Amino acid sequence: MKTLITLSICFMIHFLHAQKQVYKDQFAHTFSIVAKDEKTGEMGVAVQSHWFSVGTVVTWAKSGVGAVATQSFVNPSYGPNGLQLMEEGLSADKALERLIRMDQGEAFRQVAFIDKNGNTAAHTGSMCVDYANHISHKNFSVQANMMLNDNVVPAMQYAFMKYDDLPLAERLVEVLKAAQKAGGDIRGKQSAALVVVGPEKAEHPWEDKLVDLRVDDHKTPIKELERLLKVKRGYDWMNKGDLAIEDNDIEAALDAYSKAEELLKGNIEVTYWKAVSLWNADEKEQAIPILKKIFKQDKNWKTLTYRLIDSEIISASAEELDKYFDN
Structure with missing residues (x-):
């Protein structure tokens, strides 16, 4: 009996010490998803919280390795350490199990891993604030804590399965929208x-993230995240247009630029660089009316165009530009 009492006291001291340390950790009570697209092999993580800049601590991912969401009373080390273990060959469940065993504050943690094979693992500590739960399946795990009700996590699961026709990034946004609609963060x-991130390891660190977007402080962060993703898709089309110009495929370039303009309505810069690219491809008849319209809207774009000459970004001389735009 004395031994049992001693062990019980030691456990309580250990627990209280862990609890004291945990309360020093950053909050990120929230809902999130880690997932893999079966068709493309892409992996991702998305999150929303009533906390400033949640993306700086919760979301972790690496191409060809996996993704991690670490939340509640956040231990950020689950991110890099989890990715490292999965990169070394451990499955999601083995990697998470190892880190949980080492964490004195595991009762306060909520963590989810997904590896490159679509294996998932999640942990919701016994001290996470209700409503707290997770659902993990092959290729996705949804988790939430401090929710208004217990409908949030099931709603996330349903949304991920429902929107399987969307690209992974858009699909993850739909999951966040479903969570918020179901009640969200209390x-x-x-x-x-x-x-x-992609299915294969990136050759260079700057190529690792296919999508990397954050809304740090906003009245409607998911709506803003969705808008930013749309803008990102527009600029992706711009890049495709530029590559088509380099390949002298004007038809493909115009198609790409048109799709970019459709997504980025009112963005004068998108239209401007389209015109510059057309000019450089010796399609001046198409470029000139576009540039004239832009210069009429804002003369600074005309000034910039002349400055592009010395940097050889536009294939023109000042005299040639004067010929068409001197008025």
Whole structure:
């Protein structure tokens, strides 16, 4: 009996010490998803919380390795350490199990891993604030804590399965929208983040993230995240247009630029660089009326165009530009 009492006291001291340490950790009571697209092999993580800049601590991912969401009383080390273990060959469940065993504050943690094979693992500690739960399946895990009700996590699961026709990034946003519609964070809304990585390891670090978006402080962060994703898709089309110009495929370039303009309505810069690219492809008849319209809207774009000459970004001389745009 004395031994049992001693062990019980030691456990309580250990627990209280862990609890004291945990309360020093950053909050990120929230809902999130880690997932893999079966068709493309892309992996991603998305999150929303009533906490400033949630994406700086919750979301972790690496191409060809996997993704991690670490939340509640956040231990950020689950992110890099989890990715490292999965990169070394451990499955999601083995990697998470190892880190949980080492964490004195595991009762306060909520963590989810997904590896490159679509294996998932999640942990919702016994001290996470209700409503707290997770659902993990092959290729996705949804988790939430401090929710208004217990409908949030099931709603996330349903949304991920429903929107399987969407690209992974858009699909993850739909999951966040479903969570919010079901009740969301009991405290409300503030920040959101979205990261998507590729199925293969990136050759260079700057190529690792296919999508990397954050809304740090906003009244409607998921709506803003969705808007930013749309803008990102528009600029993706711009890049495709530029590549088509380099290949002298004007038809493909115009198609790409048109799709970019459709997504980025009112963005004068998109139209401007389209015109510059057309000019450089010796399609001046198409470029000139576009540039004239832009210069009429804002003369600074005309000034910039002349400055592009010395940097050889536009294939023109000042005299040639004067010929068409001197008025």
